Amino acid sequence: MFEKGFTKIANKVAYAAGLPLTFLGCCVVVLVWAVSGPLFGFSDTWQLVINTGTTIVTFLMVFLIQNTQNRDGAAIQAKLDELIRVSKAKNYFIGIEHLTETEVEEIRKKCEDAAKQHDTRAKAKA
Structure with a gap:
């Protein structure tokens, strides 16, 4: 229940x-704050208002955006895994997102080398 509600709000x-x-709205808020500076004598409280407001918004947005990015990434990965599973591609690619960066880089390099060999063979036939 909470998870679905959070997902809906985060999206x-x-x-x-x-x-x-x-x-544009954020720019207007900053402009209004800046223009109001002389009214408040550029006081510490005046500065604290914008600092606190932007810090709170940034803090909350990091978590909301990360949540949507995590779900988007997982959904794309599931779609790619399904395409691999039903095609003639090698099934060992399924789940490689759980490997270390070095392991993924090794697989990527092998794929690049295989593609280069394929291109070389195709050019030789032409």
Whole structure:
């Protein structure tokens, strides 16, 4: 129950955060804050308002955006795994996202080498 609600909210907030209108709104907030500086004598409290506000928003957005990125990445990985599973591709590619960076790099290098060999053979036949 909580997870579905959180996912729904995270998706909406992440989407809204990427809109040009949201960026414009944030610029207006900063502009209003900057223009109000002389009214408040550029006091410590005046500075604290923007610092606290931006820190809180940034802190919360990191978690929401990371949540949506994690789900997007997992969904894409599942789709790719299914394509590999039902095709003539080698099934040992399924789940490689759980390997270390070095292990993934080794597999990527082997794929690049195989592609280069394929290109060389194709050019020789032509």
